[in-house]
Amino acid sequence: MLDFAQLWSEAIAYDDFVAASAQHKGLWEGLYRLARLPTWLPRRLEDGHARRLLVLAEDWCGDASNTIPILAKWADTASGVELRILRRDDYPDIMNRYLTGQSRSIPIVIALDTAFREVGHWGPRPGELQAWVMANRGVVPKPELYPKVRRWYAHDRGETTLREVAAAAGIPLAASDAA
Numbered sequence: 001m002l003d004f005a006q007l008w009s010e011a012i013a014y015d016d017f018v019a020a021s022a023q024h025k026g027l028w029e030g031l032y033r034l035a036r037l038p039t040w041l042p043r044r045l046e047d048g049h050a051r052r053l054l055v056l057a058e059d060w061c062g063d064a065s066n067t068i069p070i071l072a073k074w075a076d077t078a079s080g081v082e083l084r085i086l087r088r089d090d091y092p093d094i095m096n097r098y099l100t101g102q103s104r105s106i107p108i109v110i111a112l113d114t115a116f117r118e119v120g121h122w123g124p125r126p127g128e129l130q131a132w133v134m135a136n137r138g139v140v141p142k143p144e145l146y147p148k149v150r151r152w153y154a155h156d157r158g159e160t161t162l163r164e165v166a167a168a169a170g171i172p173l174a175a176s177d178a179a
Contacts, residue, residue: 002094004054004116011054011084014072021059028059032069037077040173041162045080051119051169052112053083056095062146063125064107070158071109071165100124111169120168126160129153 012020018028037043045051053071057064068085075083088095088106098108098121105124113119125133129152137145166173 002097002118004110004112004118007086007091007094008052008054008084008112008116011086014068014075014083014085017057017059017085017087023060024065025059027065028069031065032072035070035073035158037070037074038159038162041074041078041166042171042173043078045078045171047080047114049171050080050114051082051171052114052116053081053165053169054110054112055083055085056088056091056098056108056110056123057085057106058088061106062149063105066150066153067125067158067161068107070161074162098123109165109168111165119170122165122168125149126156126164128160129156 014032018025018032021028042049053075055064055068055071057068059065068083072083075081086094088104088108092104095104095106095108098110099105100123108121108123110121111119124130129149132152133145133149140148163173
């Protein structure tokens, strides 16, 4: 069993992760700056729904740079949501628990309650996009695939990520907003 309290204490804050980024620091900073939280997203979580989001990521990952900044913005502005990051390559045993098939795909968001118990997890990308990538990765050449993925993220503006992470974390959304 994983000691999530220990892992949380070893994890780093989003700002520290970005500050230490070597490859795509500007992208992470820019996407965080542009992130706009939808009005349906809870800004205050009561004790029973307060969550810690422990993220496995690396700065070179396009999916991480397109999803984690909006989650970080939520954590920075909402009461009852915290976010910290573990570098995937420094924690291979943990990453192996959250494989996507045989792949160490990231990001992986592990939702913890206030007692550091796992509530659920999400990743490596929104379900609709993941299904499209899996169906097309052997058909569409990589130079064409990734621009389409980036366009999907730009059009979605993090809304699907926020909905899916909230669902995986057991965070209630208004019934009209959950769809």
